Amino acid sequence: MVLVYQSHQQKLYNKPMPWIGIYIACASLLCILALVADLIHGLRNRKLWFPCKYFTLNAASLTVIAIAIKLPMDLSNLNGNVGMDAKFGSVCFMCTMMANLLPSLATMDNKELVANIIALGVVVITLVVNIFIQIYTGVLLYSEYDANVLVNTRLTSYNTFSLRNVIYAAISLGPLTLLIIYVCSALAILKCKEILESKYQAAHEIALKDHGLEQPGRLLTVEKLKQHVNNYRVMAETGSPQFMTACSATTSASGIICVTSTAFLFFLRIPNLRYNTSDYESDYKWSMLVILMIQLIGSVLGTIAPVARCFATLRFKLSVKWLWKQVKAMFSTSSIMWGQDTAQLGNYKDLRPYVLQLQEDIEFADKTLKAISKSVNHMIRKAEKQEPQNLMKLLAKSRGFEGVEKFDSRRVESVVSEEYLNCWSLPLVTLTSIAMSLPNIHKKTVDCLVCGVSEGLVYVKLVEKNLNAIDDHVCIQKAAKTLWVEVEVYHKWLGNKLPKPKPRVNTPGQILQWLRDTAKDMVDKVENMDVIGRNDNSKYRSICANSMYLITRTMLSYHENGDEFSQEEVFAQLSSMIADILAACLTNLPQVIAMKCHTSAIEKREANVQAATRLLGETTKIINSLQDRELPSLNPDELAFIDKWRAYLKNPYP
Known part of the structure; x- marks a missing residue:
C-alpha cells in the first residue's frame, strides 16, 4: 500500500511538468522574438551591425533567460536522447543570446554595467557548474545509445564516443568564455567612452561656433537647423559606444563562439537522431521536444547578427587598405579625374569635423556620411507628414x-x-x-x-x-x-x-x-x-x-x-x-531643437538626435511661418x- 501511495503521489508531482516545459518554451520564444525585432530594426535603419534596441541586458531579460535555460540547471536525470540534446541545446541557445546581447553593454552607465555583469555572471556560473556536475556524475553524457556503443563496438568507436563527449564539454564552456569576454568588453567600453566623450565635446564646440545658435532678434532657419541636426547625427552615430562595441574584436570572438557551438551541436548530433517513445520518459514528456526545436531554431536564427557584426568589423578594418589603394590610384590618374573625385567628395566634407572615432588613422568613407545624411532627410520628410494641421x-x-x-x-x-x-x-x-x-x-x-x-x-x-x-x-x-x-x-x-x-x-x-x-x-x-x-x-x-x-x-x-x-x-x-x-x-522651437541635439549622457545621444530630427520635421512649416516676423530685441x-x-x-x- 505504501508503494502504491508513493507511486500515486509521484504521478501527481510529475503531472504539471509538461506545462512547465511549455513555460520554458514560451520564455525561449520571447527571447527569439526580441532577437528578430532587433534584426528587423537593423535592416530597416540600414545598420547591418544590428544594434541592440529590444533585446538588451537588464533585469527583465535576465529573468526570461534564466527561465529559458532551466533544463541544464535541472540536476535530475533526463532519460533519452531528447533530454541530453535539449540540455546542450539550451547551452548553445545561451551562447547565442550572450553573443547578441554584448553590444547592449555600451548603452549602460557605469553603475548599470557593473550590476548587470554581476547578475549575468551569477546565471552563467550557475549554469556551467550544474552542467559539469552532470557531466562528472555521468548522468548527462550517458544514454541507451551510448551504452550500446560501449558494449557492441570496438575501440575506435569508443574513441569516437569519447571525442563526442569532449566536444560537448567544450560547448558547455562556451557561456563561461563569453562571460570573460563580457568582462573584458566592459573594461574596454569604460575607456572608449572617455575617449569618445573628449572628442564629442571638441566637436560640440565646433558645431556651436559654425552655426551661430545665439543670434539676438533672429530665428534660425530650417536649413541651418537641418545642418545642425546633421552634424550631431554624425557625432552621435560615429561616436556611439554600441557601434564601437559591435565592431570590436571581442564581439567578433563572441560571434565565432556562438556559431561554433551551434554548428557542433547541429552537425554532430541532431541530423542522426531517431527519436522513439523511450526518448520521452523524462518528467517533461512531449514538451521536451518543443523546447529543443524552439531553442534550436533560435540558435540558428541568432547566428545572423553576430556573423554580420564580424563582417562589419572586417569591412571596417579592410577599408583602411582599400582607401590607401584608392589614394594611390588617384595620384596615378589624370588631373581631370582627380578633379571629378574631389567634387564628389566635397559634398560631405563639411561633416568630417564631426566624425568621432577611436583611431585617427581610419577615415570614414563618404558613403557612410552620405548614408547618415540621407537617414536624417528621410526622417525629416517622414515627420513632415505628421505636422499639426x-x-x-x-x-x-x-x-x-x-x-x-x-x-x-x-x-x-x-x-x-x-x-x-x-x-x-x-x-x-x-x-x-x-x-x-x-x-x-x-x-x-x-x-x-x-x-x-x-x-x-x-x-x-x-x-x-x-x-x-x-x-x-x-x-x-x-x-x-x-x-x-x-x-x-x-x-x-x-x-x-x-x-x-x-x-x-x-x-x-x-x-x-x-x-x-x-x-x-x-x-x-x-x-x-x-x-x-x-x-x-x-x-x-x-x-x-x-x-x-x-x-x-x-x-x-x-x-x-x-x-x-x-x-x-x-x-x-x-x-x-x-x-x-x-x-x-x-519662436523658441529652433532653440529647443538645437538643445535636444546635445546631451551630456553618451548613451542617450543617438536617441536625442533622432527626437530632435522628428521635431524639426513636424515643425518645419511652423518655423517657416514665423521666419519673417520681427522678434523682440531680447x-x-x-x-x-x-x-x-x-x-x-x-x-x-x-
Whole structure:
C-alpha cells in the first residue's frame, strides 16, 4: 500500500511538468522574438551591425533567460536522447543570446554595467557548474545509445564516443568564455567612452561656433537647423559606444563562439537522431521536444547578427587598405579625374569635423556620411507628414504678438496673497476655457480651436520643459497641465461645466462676469483657509482661479465704455490672443531643437538626435511661418519667458 501511495503521489508531482516545459518554451520564444525585432530594426535603419534596441541586458531579460535555460540547471536525470540534446541545446541557445546581447553593454552607465555583469555572471556560473556536475556524475553524457556503443563496438568507436563527449564539454564552456569576454568588453567600453566623450565635446564646440545658435532678434532657419541636426547625427552615430562595441574584436570572438557551438551541436548530433517513445520518459514528456526545436531554431536564427557584426568589423578594418589603394590610384590618374573625385567628395566634407572615432588613422568613407545624411532627410520628410494641421490653422489667425500683452492688463490687481509668475501654458488654457464658455459658437468651430490648442500645447510644454525648468515656473506649468485635462476631456473648468447651462447667462459680458465671480469665490475660499488646511489641490485651484480672474477682469475692462460685443466677436478676439501667445512661444522651437541635439549622457545621444530630427520635421512649416516676423530685441534665453515678452512689448527698447 505504501508503494502504491508513493507511486500515486509521484504521478501527481510529475503531472504539471509538461506545462512547465511549455513555460520554458514560451520564455525561449520571447527571447527569439526580441532577437528578430532587433534584426528587423537593423535592416530597416540600414545598420547591418544590428544594434541592440529590444533585446538588451537588464533585469527583465535576465529573468526570461534564466527561465529559458532551466533544463541544464535541472540536476535530475533526463532519460533519452531528447533530454541530453535539449540540455546542450539550451547551452548553445545561451551562447547565442550572450553573443547578441554584448553590444547592449555600451548603452549602460557605469553603475548599470557593473550590476548587470554581476547578475549575468551569477546565471552563467550557475549554469556551467550544474552542467559539469552532470557531466562528472555521468548522468548527462550517458544514454541507451551510448551504452550500446560501449558494449557492441570496438575501440575506435569508443574513441569516437569519447571525442563526442569532449566536444560537448567544450560547448558547455562556451557561456563561461563569453562571460570573460563580457568582462573584458566592459573594461574596454569604460575607456572608449572617455575617449569618445573628449572628442564629442571638441566637436560640440565646433558645431556651436559654425552655426551661430545665439543670434539676438533672429530665428534660425530650417536649413541651418537641418545642418545642425546633421552634424550631431554624425557625432552621435560615429561616436556611439554600441557601434564601437559591435565592431570590436571581442564581439567578433563572441560571434565565432556562438556559431561554433551551434554548428557542433547541429552537425554532430541532431541530423542522426531517431527519436522513439523511450526518448520521452523524462518528467517533461512531449514538451521536451518543443523546447529543443524552439531553442534550436533560435540558435540558428541568432547566428545572423553576430556573423554580420564580424563582417562589419572586417569591412571596417579592410577599408583602411582599400582607401590607401584608392589614394594611390588617384595620384596615378589624370588631373581631370582627380578633379571629378574631389567634387564628389566635397559634398560631405563639411561633416568630417564631426566624425568621432577611436583611431585617427581610419577615415570614414563618404558613403557612410552620405548614408547618415540621407537617414536624417528621410526622417525629416517622414515627420513632415505628421505636422499639426489644426495648430497651423490657428497660427494663421496671428498677425503679430499683441495678444501676449493684451490678455492680462497690469491695471488689474491679483486677488491672491502669493504672487505667481506667468508661464506660456496657463494663459492658453484659461483663454480656451473662456472661449468654450460661449454657448452660441458653433460646436465645430470650438472643437477646431480646442484641437489647435491641444496640438500647440505639445510644443509649448517642450519649450517650458527645456527652457523654463525653474521651480517657480514648474508649479504653474503643472497646474496648467492638470487644468487642461479637465477642460479638454470633461469640458469643465475647476468643476464648472462649459458652457454654463443657464439661459439668463448669455451675453459675453454676463459670461465673463460669471467666470470672474466664480474665480474670485474660489480664491477667497483658499485665502480664508487655515495655513494647515491648505494642500496641493488648494494651491492648484488658487493658481488657476487667479489666472481666470485676471484675464476676465482684463476683458471686461475692454467693454467699460458700454459697448457690448457679440459672442462671435469675443470668440475671434480670444482666438487671436491664443494664436499670438502660441506664435510667441513657438519662436523658441529652433532653440529647443538645437538643445535636444546635445546631451551630456553618451548613451542617450543617438536617441536625442533622432527626437530632435522628428521635431524639426513636424515643425518645419511652423518655423517657416514665423521666419519673417520681427522678434523682440531680447537675448535668446529671455525669449523663453512670457513675462520678458510682456515687459518688452509694454516698453520696447532698441
